[in-house]
Amino acid sequence: xxxxxxxxxxxxxxxxxxxxxxxxxxxxxxxxxxxxxxxxxxxxxxxxxxxxxxxxxxxxxxxxxxxxxxxxxxxxxxxxxxxxxxxxxxxxxxxxxxxxxxxxxxxxxxxxxxxxxxxxxxxxxxxxxxxxxxxxxxxxxxxxxxxxxxxxxxxxxxxxxxxxxxxxxxxxxxxxxxxxxxxxxxxxxxxxxxxxxxxxxxxxxxxxxxxxxxxxxxxxxxxxxxxxxxxxxxxxxxxxxxxxxxxxxxxxxxxxxxxxxxxxxxxxxxxxxxxxxxxxxxxxxxxxxxxxxxxxxxxxxxxxxxxxxxxxxxxxxxxxxxxxxxxxxxxxxxxxxxxxxxxxxxxxxxxxxxxxxxxxxxxxxxxxxxxxxxxxxxxxxxx
Amino acid sequence: xxxxxxxxxxxxxxxxxxxxxxxxxxxxxxxxxxxxxxxxxxxxxxxxxxxxxxxxxxxxxxxxxxxxxxxxxxxxxxxxx
Numbered sequence: 001x002x003x004x005x006x007x008x009x010x011x012x013x014x015x016x017x018x019x020x021x022x023x024x025x026x027x028x029x030x031x032x033x034x035x036x037x038x039x040x041x042x043x044x045x046x047x048x049x050x051x052x053x054x055x056x057x058x059x060x061x062x063x064x065x066x067x068x069x070x071x072x073x074x075x076x077x078x079x080x081x082x083x084x085x086x087x088x089x090x091x092x093x094x095x096x097x098x099x100x101x102x103x104x105x106x107x108x109x110x111x112x113x114x115x116x117x118x119x120x121x122x123x124x125x126x127x128x129x130x131x132x133x134x135x136x137x138x139x140x141x142x143x144x145x146x147x148x149x150x151x152x153x154x155x156x157x158x159x160x161x162x163x164x165x166x167x168x169x170x171x172x173x174x175x176x177x178x179x180x181x182x183x184x185x186x187x188x189x190x191x192x193x194x195x196x197x198x199x200x201x202x203x204x205x206x207x208x209x210x211x212x213x214x215x216x217x218x219x220x221x222x223x224x225x226x227x228x229x230x231x232x233x234x235x236x237x238x239x240x241x242x243x244x245x246x247x248x249x250x251x252x253x254x255x256x257x258x259x260x261x262x263x264x265x266x267x268x269x270x271x272x273x274x275x276x277x278x279x280x281x282x283x284x285x286x287x288x289x290x291x292x293x294x295x296x297x298x299x300x301x302x303x304x305x306x307x308x309x310x311x312x313x314x315x316x317x318x319x320x321x322x323x324x325x326x327x328x329x330x331x332x333x334x335x336x337x338x339x340x341x342x343x344x345x346x347x348x349x350x351x352x353x354x355x356x357x358x359x360x361x362x363x364x365x366x367x368x369x370x371x372x373x374x375x376x377x378x379x380x381x382x383x
Numbered sequence: 384x385x386x387x388x389x390x391x392x393x394x395x396x397x398x399x400x401x402x403x404x405x406x407x408x409x410x411x412x413x414x415x416x417x418x419x420x421x422x423x424x425x426x427x428x429x430x431x432x433x434x435x436x437x438x439x440x441x442x443x444x445x446x447x448x449x450x451x452x453x454x455x456x457x458x459x460x461x462x463x464x
Contacts, residue, residue: 146398156448165446174397174442179462180449199449202457207396275439278397282435285404289428292411296421299414 020097027095036092036107041065043081043109054080058089058104067091069106076186077109086112118222125227126252134234135255141239143259143270146278147207149176150271151200151238153193156181159214160243160264167265172272178203184213189223197232209236210267211253212243224251233257243267342374349380400435404428 017025041058048054052071057064067089069077081087091104110118129135150168154160161179168175180199182192193211200209211233213220223229224244230252233240242257243264254260261267334340342348349357350370357363363382371378407428410416416424447459 144398146396146401148396151449165444169444173444174438176445176447178447178449178459199451199457203449278401279436279439281401282432282439285401285408285428286432288408289404289411289425289432292408293421293425296411296416296418300418
């Protein structure tokens with residue numbers, strides 16, 4: 001039941017709240033804040049219960065607030081802080097209904113002194129990596145247009161894997177995602193991330209590598225700011241996308257990777273094409289292919305027609321030339337013909353056997369012979 | 384060497400397919416290709432387009448986990464949905 005929180009009801013007869021109803025409503029109001037907050041204060045009255053939960057009070061000069069840290073978070077935190085330690089806590093406001101107590105439900109505790117050390121370490125690593133050129137724009141590689149095998153270095157239990165798979169399935173289901181699992185925060189995260197990144201380098205046929213995690217506070221990103229992880233990322237032999245899932249803070253892996261994505265979902269969008277775009281490209285290529293062949297055959301037909309015309313003309317020209325040659329040769333032959341000499345009044349004496357009689361000795365007295373003149377033969381006899 | 388029960392596909396990457404298709408279309412669009420070569424290119428293009436479309440439509444995302452075995456080899460296993 002949700003009761004409206006109003007403070008203007010004048011009469012107890014109008015409506016009466018039970019304490020439980022009031023506490024439940026106040027609790028909902030307080031706990032409706034969606035994001036955890038970082039709160040700074042001094043830890044006092046630390047109690048570690050046998051259940052594993054921690055209870056303490058956080059105070060400053062003006063106020064104090066009770067805090068609880070459930071076992072699952074307390075275990076990650078190592079040892080409880082000593083009384084009097086100045087800390088940052090990551091917490092959500094809550095109400096302990098049974099006692100009507102406002103409290104903070106804490107998920108992380110970082111001593112302010114450690115925060116200072118972490119900042120110093122971050123600056124050191126950044127400076128070393130920068131000096132070694134790991135942030136240089138000149139070493140940035142392009143993500144291939146049609147990546148088909150994508151390595152994903154992240155926690156096998158985290159949200160990043162789900163986000164990357166969902167986006168990739170929607171955009172580019174031809175892809176293969178290879179998950180190299182690693183813890184992404186807490187103890188062991190750095191060595192597991194380094195190992196997973198080196199494992200990626202041994203996968204054949206890889207196109208791109210995404211490294212990242214879902215959201216998290218700045219502290220949760222610590223592993224992504226370490227020198228070892230940054231150097232392992234720089235050594236990955238395919239283009240890399242860093243998706244540490246924190247839009248406000250930039251991790252050092254964001255600077256080392258070839259591309260930075262704000263979230264794992266955005267990384268998946270950068271890593272793979274959209275199938276719909278590629279299908280449109282395929283359709284366009286189909287149209288161009290058909291048009292290309294059609295144009296080519298039209299060109300072929302027109303070339304063929306032109307070639308036939310030229311062939312015909314060529315044959316005609318050859319024939320003409322041959323005809324002229326024949327006529328010329330005929331005229332020359334005609335000019336050389338002995339018959340043309342006979343036409344001018346000469347005669348050729350020939351024996352009855354058809355031999356030309358050229359000398360006196362060829363003529364035998366009283367034998368007949370023939371005289372070949374222009375228009376025929378004349379019979380004659382030697383005297 | 385990776386041990387993979389379901390290793391990398393033997394089909395060429397889709398990017399290579401699309402690049403070859405683009406090359407075929409460009410050649411056909413140019414005027415200097417012989418007719419019989421043009422026909423051969425067209426046939427190759429049609430086959431590649433059909434294969435590319437089938438790949439794009441029928442594909443199903445595969446998610447695998449990379450594991451390192453005791454002997455140092457890597458093994459890929461399908462991730463349970």
